[in-house]
Ligand SMILES: Nc1ncnc2c1ncn2[C@@H]1O[C@H](COP(=O)(O)OP(=O)(O)OP(=O)(O)O)[C@@H](O)[C@H]1O
């Protein structure tokens with residue numbers, strides 16, 4: 237059986253992921269990055285996890301709509317992730333399209349590994365079998381204290397079951413993200429989103445520009 241593995245990087249297309257706790261500012265800045273890449277005349281797609289495919293969106297609804305074992309959460313998001321990589325991300329990169337993704341494997345380390353406390357080793361083994369030797373070219377980590385993030389999304393309507401978790405849960409998630417950034421400073425760039433949207437957008441522009449050919 238032929239399995240389409242990670243796209244050989246024979247072109248300059250990049251895989252950029254957007255991470256951070258709920259309300260930190262990911263979605264606000266994906267669009268700025270997309271505009272910048274498109275303005276450079278490069279093809280670019282925006283996608284998200286869990287989701288990004290018809291099956292993945294069903295998994296997202298299943299994931300957000302039901303309580304389940306923390307390990308099951310991790311297994312489900314990795315199933316959706318493999319589908320997303322094979323059907324969307326790897327083919328796009330192979331065609332030379334840039335891929336901007338709202339959440340990826342760093343989120344599973346942060347939310348299930350640390351937030352749900354299943355530990356990094358379980359997540360690491362799933363990452364190793366799901367996408368061996370494949371990781372984002374750059375990860376933008378939008379950082380904000382959980383109380384400030386919750387204030388920002390307070391007007392949005394009913395929180396989903398992850399957003400509704402305790403401040404302590406979101407503190408563990410945030411700490412895990414920051415530890416991962418400290419361990420991979422070249423890949424994971426931290427943006428302090430206590431700064432104004434304009435200031436954060438400028439940093440996004442500078443960082444994404446550094447990847448342009
Ligand atoms: N730097 C900033 N300064 C002030 N407000 C901001 C900033 N960045 C984002 N916001 C606002 O904070 C709110 C949350 O931002 P956004 O929806 O982009 O977060 P998110 O990380 O995508 O959240 P979720 O994980 O829930 O999708 C929005 O109302 C947005 O306008």
Ligand SMILES: [Mg+2]
Nearest residue numbers: 262263264338
């Ligand atoms: Mg968002």
